[in-house]
Amino acid sequence: MGKLIESIEKIRDGDTSIRFNNDKNNEYTEIATAFNNLIDTMVSNSEELKRINDDLEVLTANIPGGVYKYSCDGNYIFSFINEGYQKLLGYTKEEFESFFDNKLLNVIYEGDRKLVKNALEKQLKNSNILEVEYRVVRSDGEILWLLDKGQIVKDKYGKPWVYCVVIDITSSKSAQEQLDISEECYRIVMEQENNIVFEWNLNTATVNISDNWEKKFGYKLVRSNLIEGILKNEIIYKDDIQKYLDLFTNAIKGDNPYHEKELRFRKGKDKYIWCKVRLSSIIDKYSQCTRIIGVVVDIDKEKRKNEELENRAQRDLLTGLYNKITAEDLVRKYIENEGKNLKSALFIIDIDDFKGINDNLGHLFGDAVLNDISSKFINIFREDDIIGRIGGDEFLIFLKDLHSEKVLKKKADELINLFRRSFTGKNKDYKIFGSIGISIYPDNGKNFKEIFRCADNALYFAKGKGKDCYCIYENNSKIMDNGLIKTKTFNSVLGGEENIDEAYKTKSTFRQNFYEYIFRILYESKDVDTAVNFILELVGKTYDVSRAYIFENSDNNLCCNNTFEWCNDGINPEISNLKKVSYSLFDDYKQNFNDRGIFYCKDISSLDDELYKILKVQGIVSMLQCAILDEGEFSGYVGFDECNGNRFWTKEEIESLTFISEILSIFLIKKRKEDKLIKSYKTIKAVMDNLNSWTYVINKNTYELLFINQKTLSIAPNTEINQLCYKAFWNIDKPCEVCPMNELSEEKSFCTIELYNDNLNVWTSANASYIEWNEEKSACLMCCNDITKYKENESKPEPNC
Numbered sequence: 001m002g003k004l005i006e007s008i009e010k011i012r013d014g015d016t017s018i019r020f021n022n023d024k025n026n027e028y029t030e031i032a033t034a035f036n037n038l039i040d041t042m043v044s045n046s047e048e049l050k051r052i053n054d055d056l057e058v059l060t061a062n063i064p065g066g067v068y069k070y071s072c073d074g075n076y077i078f079s080f081i082n083e084g085y086q087k088l089l090g091y092t093k094e095e096f097e098s099f100f101d102n103k104l105l106n107v108i109y110e111g112d113r114k115l116v117k118n119a120l121e122k123q124l125k126n127s128n129i130l131e132v133e134y135r136v137v138r139s140d141g142e143i144l145w146l147l148d149k150g151q152i153v154k155d156k157y158g159k160p161w162v163y164c165v166v167i168d169i170t171s172s173k174s175a176q177e178q179l180d181i182s183e184e185c186y187r188i189v190m191e192q193e194n195n196i197v198f199e200w201n202l203n204t205a206t207v208n209i210s211d212n213w214e215k216k217f218g219y220k221l222v223r224s225n226l227i228e229g230i231l232k233n234e235i236i237y238k239d240d241i242q243k244y245l246d247l248f249t250n251a252i253k254g255d256n257p258y259h260e261k262e263l264r265f266r267k268g269k270d271k272y273i274w275c276k277v278r279l280s281s282i283i284d285k286y287s288q289c290t291r292i293i294g295v296v297v298d299i300d301k302e303k304r305k306n307e308e309l310e311n312r313a314q315r316d317l318l319t320g321l322y323n324k325i326t327a328e329d330l331v332r333k334y335i336e337n338e339g340k341n342l343k344s345a346l347f348i349i350d351i352d353d354f355k356g357i358n359d360n361l362g363h364l365f366g367d368a369v370l371n372d373i374s375s376k377f378i379n380i381f382r383e384d385d386i387i388g389r390i391g392g393d394e395f396l397i398f399l400k401d402l403h404s405e406k407v408l409k410k411k412a413d414e415l416i417n418l419f420r421r422s423f424t425g426k427n428k429d430y431k432i433f434g435s436i437g438i439s440i441y442p443d444n445g446k447n448f449k450e451i452f453r454c455a456d457n458a459l460y461f462a463k464g465k466g467k468d469c470y471c472i473y474e475n476n477s478k479i480m481d482n483g484l485i486k487t488k489t490f491n492s493v494l495g496g497e498e499n500i501d502e503a504y505k506t507k508s509t510f511r512q513n514f515y516e517y518i519f520r521i522l523y524e525s526k527d528v529d530t531a532v533n534f535i536l537e538l539v540g541k542t543y544d545v546s547r548a549y550i551f552e553n554s555d556n557n558l559c560c561n562n563t564f565e566w567c568n569d570g571i572n573p574e575i576s577n578l579k580k581v582s583y584s585l586f587d588d589y590k591q592n593f594n595d596r597g598i599f600y601c602k603d604i605s606s607l608d609d610e611l612y613k614i615l616k617v618q619g620i621v622s623m624l625q626c627a628i629l630d631e632g633e634f635s636g637y638v639g640f641d642e643c644n645g646n647r648f649w650t651k652e653e654i655e656s657l658t659f660i661s662e663i664l665s666i667f668l669i670k671k672r673k674e675d676k677l678i679k680s681y682k683t684i685k686a687v688m689d690n691l692n693s694w695t696y697v698i699n700k701n702t703y704e705l706l707f708i709n710q711k712t713l714s715i716a717p718n719t720e721i722n723q724l725c726y727k728a729f730w731n732i733d734k735p736c737e738v739c740p741m742n743e744l745s746e747e748k749s750f751c752t753i754e755l756y757n758d759n760l761n762v763w764t765s766a767n768a769s770y771i772e773w774n775e776e777k778s779a780c781l782m783c784c785n786d787i788t789k790y791k792e793n794e795s796k797p798e799p800n801c
Contacts, residue, residue, distance in 0.1 A: 006313045031516050034523050049677035049772055053314070056779075058771050065146075067691060068104075072124060072152060072160045076104035080687070085166060088146075092164040094171050109135035109143065119425065122482030127694065128152040130162060149785060151692040165693040165766065167785055196658070198297040202252065203290055203510040216298065218268045237264035237272045251279040254289035260296035262299065274303035285746055316389040317365055317655070319374035324386045324396075327388025331398045332448045334386070335441055338725045343402045344441045347412070348455040350418060352433040352467040358456035359422060360430060365648075369432075373418060374382050380414045402440070412436055412470040420468070435462040435471035444473050518663055529564075530673045532664060536566040538641075540658055543653060546619075550664070551578070552628070552636040552672070559583060562637055571643055574618050588612055590627070590634040597627035597656055599637070605644050624654065626661035627711055636662055694784040698725050699777050700744075700770070703735055706779055715760055725782075731759045740768035743781045754787065763791040 021670070066085025070076045078096065087090060091099065100106035105113050112134045123130045130150040135143055150164035196216060199208035207223050214220055222229030228246055230236055236244045240263045246248070249262045259279045264272040276299045282291040314326040322330065351373075358366040370393065377387050377397065386398040396416075402408060403697040419434030437459025454473040518535055525531035532550070540548040550564040562578035583589050587608065592599040599606060602622045604615045615623070622642040628635045636644040638661035649657075689710035690694060697707040703724050713719060719728045726736050743751040750769035757764060764784040773779035 006310065009625040017085055031519060034519065045674060046670075046677070049674060053677055053681045055773060057772075065165065069163050069687070070104050072162055074121075076120070077160075077446050078102045078104065079161065079682070087145070088138075088166070088168065089136055089242060095139075107136055109137055111135070124152070124483075130164070141510070144168055145784070149692045151690060153690045163687065163692065163782070164691040165691050180726055195298075198293040198294045198296070200294065201290070213296070213768045216267070216296075218264060233266075235266050237266070240264050247277060247279065248292075251281050251292050252289050254281045254283050254287065257281050257283070262303070264294070273298065274425065275299060275301035317651070319371055319389050320605065321374050321377070321395070322386065322388035324388060324390040325384055325392060327396050327398075328448060330388075331387045331396075334398070334400065335451075336740075339400060339441075342400070343407050343443070344616055345399040345402050346439050346441065346451045346455045347397040347399065347415070347438045348452070348459045349395040349415065350399065350435050350459060350463070352435055353430070353465070354393040354432055356430045357423060357432060367421070369421075371618060376418055380411060380418070408438065408440075412472075416468065416470060426576075433468035435459055435467045435554075437462055437473070438470060439473045465706070513664075515659060515663070518660060521665045528667055532564050532668065533566065535660075535664065536564055539569060541659070543640070543657065545640040547574070547639075549575070549583075549641075550628075550636065550638050550668070551639065552668070553634070554580070555635075558707065559633070573621065575606075593625070593627045593634075593637075596658070597624075597629060598654065599625040599627070600649060600654065602648055607649070619643040623650070624649050624657055626658050626665075626695065628661075628665040628668065635669070637661075694764070694786075696725070696780075696782050697771070698741065698780045698782060699773075700741060700780045701778060706773060706777065715762070729759065730757065740766050741782070744768060744770055744780065754791065756791070762786055763788040 006223075008516075059349045066088050067080075068078055068085055069080040070078050078238075081096060083092060086096070096102055096107075105117060108116050108694050112750075116132050116134045122423060128151060130148070130152070131147065132147065132148045135145055137143055144164050145168070147169045147324045148164050148166050148631040150162045152160050152162055154160050186326055191331045196206055196210055196212045198205050198213070198221075205224055205226075207221065208220050208228050216494075217235075221235075222233065227245070227615065231241065232245070233240045243261050244263055247259055249261075251255070251259045251261060257279075257280060260276065262274060265275050267273045276297045278297070281289045282295045284290050292468040292518040302502050314322055314486065321327075324756065330452065331346070351370075354366065354369075357369060369687065370389075374387075374389065377395070379401065380399060381387060384394075385400055388396045390396045399408070415542050416434055419432060422429050422431045437455045437457065439451045439454035439458060441451050444454040458473040459472040462469050465471070518538070521535060522531050536548040537552070546568050549562055551560040552563045559580045559582045561580060562575045565573055565575040567573050587610075589611075592611075594600075601624075604620055604623065606611055607615070620640070620641045622641060622645075625637045627637050640657055691709060691711060693709075694710050694715065695707075695709040696705055698704070699706055703726060704722050705719065705725055705728065706721065708719055708721065716729060726732050726734065730736060738753065740751040740753040750767060752765060752767045755764050755766050756762075761785070765781045769781050771779055771781045
């Protein structure tokens with residue numbers, strides 16, 4: 001459970017790299033598998049949606065000439081201008097607004113404006129297809145002739161817009177310049193200027209490094225033979241040397257442009273601190289790595305804090321002992337590794353009659369008793385022995401490297417004496433005792449599953465003898481001190497040879513099963529919204545709160561909306577009154593949450609006046625809220641209200657409701673991100689489909705079609721994805737001899753050719769350019785414009801790139 005909580009915390013911070021080991025011996029195998037599958041699904045869905053979205057953005061950004069959208073109301077105001085059009089005229093998006101008031105007519109050369117205006121008005125009355133020619137003046141003074149081909153499309157509100165493709169009919173655009181290696185190096189250096197930056201030239205075997213290195217570590221770095229020099233001077237901690245070698249070896253190979261690892265670097269003479277090393281490989285035109293740009297970031301404080309948090313996650317909050325999952329894991333690892341050939345003993349301990357302490361003297365008193373007993377375990381056992389709390393009043397102790405039966409009995413007697421206690425109440429004394437079941441490794445089993453079963457059987461027998469005793473499991477049914485243990489008897493009691501996970505479930509707390517139930521509801525549900533409403537009701541009734549709800553931030557984080565709510569009997573709903581609640585009504589509302597993302601208030605009268613007034617009208621007396629964090633940013637909260645009086649939220653309630661809130665947050669954030677990506681994908685696809693240009697993408701190696709817009713399908717309706725382009729458009733069985741894609745190279749990133757297609761009976765200006773499609777496929781973007789009317793009386797031209 002500790003690792004699950006830790007993993008959820010990491011996911012809330014944007015880290016989806018965590019995975020659980022699917023150990024069949026672990027009682028949490030199913031939830032671990034489900035959790036891993038969830039993360040994989042989250043990553044896969046998000047990456048797939050993002051990839052599709054990015055593909056369409058790449059298409060829009062790479063349309064040659066330009067793409068824009070403007071209104072049909074006579075003002076012809078731009079609502080979208082792509083980067084290509086901005087580059088064509090030499091103005092930024094901001095300059096279009098400031099210089100031209102975002103109006104098409106203002107961009108046009110002054111002498112052409114009236115003619116274009118008349119032409120547009122005439123065409124808008126008679127057709128949905130627009131075509132005009134006009135001149136523009138670039139920012140550098142050069143005059144260009146442009147061909148504007150557009151189509152009228154109504155949006156979902158019925159408002160008409162013109163979607164246009166603009167091409168330069170003055171001359172072909174110049175080939176796009178290759179990005180200079182030195183400029184790339186400079187950019188990377190500038191981005192990382194606050195950290196230690198270095199450049200390793202592999203051709204000269206020299207290193208340039210920022211002065212921050214000497215300031216941080218107290219000595220100078222070798223300037224040549226980097227890898228050998230660092231090893232020779234013991235700069236890398238010995239346990240990290242292989243990781244260091246792998247990092248630089250992979251960077252030099254250049255298979256991936258980016259590499260990262262966490263390593264310990266020597267600071268001063270003998271101190272080592274944690275640093276994150278990021279390497280970027282600079283590849284030349286021969287696919288060889290020539291330089292490595294690196295940045296070293298000090299993460300020592302963060303790393304040690306995480307280690308501390310990890311240690312805390314492994315511990316029981318009340319006693320400081322190992323929690324159940326950690327204790328079991330440590331025992332498993334020990335008997336599978338260094339303790340494989342050593343005799344050891346497993347103690348399963350249950351405190352008898354402890355319920356009377358809690359019921360009559362109070363839970364706080366009971367917690368104090370548990371804490372005191374736990375602290376005394378340390379005096380009985382060695383530092384290397386494993387001691388854990390596995391339930392409310394249950395403990396597990398693993399005695400390593402057992403040398404004699406005498407030692408085993410001595411430890412058991414000390415434990416029995418430790419539990420014999422009496423506590424005085426108002427009218428009577430309350431006594432507690434201890435029952436202990438003991439099994440021996442490897443005599444009673446070869447793995448944790450087997451020795452736990454035997455120890456648990458022995459514990460059952462000890463309780464059957466009247467408690468306040470211990471029993472040692474014996475395979476051959478011999479009497480051991482306090483009793484006789486028979487395997488057959490215990491098998492019949494437990495119902496046969498069930499596995500350890502099933503046996504342990506009988507001792508699982510309600511809270512653990514409840515978490516798993518909630519997790520499964522969300523994981524298996526096809527409708528997250530319905531599942532969330534059901535869970536709020538389930539949690540609300542289980543913990544007897546007045547109201548359970550969720551607030552989610554708006555896209556700009558300036559306000560929040562009550563998106564889910566459940567109310568107990570007699571409690572008025574507030575969801576309809578809490579839409580677009582502005583955070584400006586409060587003094588930084590998120591400051592109410594502590595560093596764990598919890599806002600706990602047992603009496604709202606202690607809050608600021610403004611917040612008190614808002615909560616008071618909702619009938620709230622006490623409340624608990626848990627922040628929703630999206631990659632570390634405050635994005636809303638899950639809340640629980642008490643309207644029937646002041647409520648003291650127990651530590652267990654806070655921990656449980658916080659954890660449940662975190663589970664809900666993960667699924668909600670995943671759902672909202674998917675919704676945004678789908679919306680963005682539909683928007684960009686609509687732009688591409690409404691361009692008045694035949695636009696499609698080809699796999700440059702196989703000639704298969706990867707994308708086809710609606711304009712292309714209108715002229716070639718039988719065209720399909722994965723069809724060969726030359727077959728689809730030219731009805732031939734081999735690649736076209738004259739194809740602009742054939743003229744592309746590393747030096748020439750695009751090419752335009754005028755072609756006559758006798759299969760479709762059209763003249764086209766076909767522009768080809770390489771684009772990044774995805775990791776598996778290299779692609780070519782083809783944009784073809786109908787220029788038939790300009791070529792009616794001309795012969796078929798030669799390629800003109």
